[in-house]
Amino acid sequence: MYPRQFEYVAAGSIEEAVGVLAANPGAKVMSGGMSLIPMMKLRLLSPETVVDIGRVSGLDAIEDKGDYISVGALVRHGAVATSAVIGEHATALGQAASWTGDPQVRNRGTLCGALAHADLAADTPAAALALGMTMVAQGPNGTREIAASDFFVDSLMSALSPDEILVEARIPKRGGGSAYDKLGRRGGHSDYAVAGVASWVAMSDGVVTDCAIGITGVGTKPTLAVGAMEALRGQGPDGIAAAADRALEGITVLEDLYGSEAYKAHLAKVYTRRSLEQAVAAAS
């Protein structure tokens, strides 16, 4: 099963890759290729030009920058899942990466690639929302920062312009605790999320002082559960159940092959409660 024919450019730098994108409307950027290649094989997408950034040096590091953690464009899911600094400061992201795809996919697929792909049922976007991550996009006019809450625009659509590349994801070190939990399409944590919820909470004297909850799999895009977040602030752990009941405020639940609207709505609340319980336990 071959993709349609295309021009292949192995970029030596991000500047070169951006130049190719700008000069070739419809060109697509590839890092691990774990989403792009299957889409091209299924002919859901047939770009005339593919710009491979997989050989650009200096983009494969996870670095502790003091008040934030930097994840470069070519950092694989497997590296995110096993990173000690991410495990300590961004538990939800490490868990989401460890349950993305399968071992072969995690060996080649990248965090930034998955975020830019913006699949409505991918795991790491939920963690990006809950952890308040910042996306660094590079285009013809330099770089700009995009908050995770502004990044996921619609199904398979991010806030990146066609000539921009996501070169780095930044995770602020905000303290507190975080967790991700999901029901996968193949049961347990396997495969894309039927419903997946990442939570981050900050606690003081047994009370949630701040929190963020990212939900994936149930709506048209990974979304912040603003109703549940509002309900939980100022509450103790016994406020979790009531907050979880408001998980779907502002979210249109989509029925799909993996569950009815009612089932997915139920799951979203269950997994909101579970991920909040784990995040609160981690923060306490």
Place this chain on the structure above:
Amino acid sequence: MKVSMTVNGRLVNGDVEPRTLLVHFIREELALTGTHIGCETSYCGACTVHVDGEATKSCTMLAVQAEGASITTIEGMAMGDELHPVQEGFWERHGLQCGYCTPGMIMSGAALIAANPSPTEDEIRHGIEGNLCRCTGYHNIVKSIEYAAAKARGETPPPADWEEAVV
């Protein structure tokens, strides 16, 4: 486009279209047909090879992306007549029925025990999550990889189910 890579220790060259998938290059240009094509949508894992030591679905990688890489396929696992421990495990513990998924399963199993020499049953089951088998129900595949891990550690593998049953 010109590509060159090392496959099973041999430097190979080719002239391919950019859309040529690594699995097509391996099977059609190099005539190494042990690597199988199953689903072609990156689910089934029958096409799994090692790229620079890491288990990779060769149907979801372009041959041109493998420029300069070191590839190991199922044909590169045995040392002459001596089977790789995972191959021996599949032989000794009946890890296959039709055999279609077997090359990919062996490549995933070998990568798993290289990274984790003493995997638990749970770790083995999750370690082969990217490989589908439609015959065995996975039970004997897990046993085969347990056998191989013990063998690779220099230990005596646990007895087979049917040996326990006889006792």
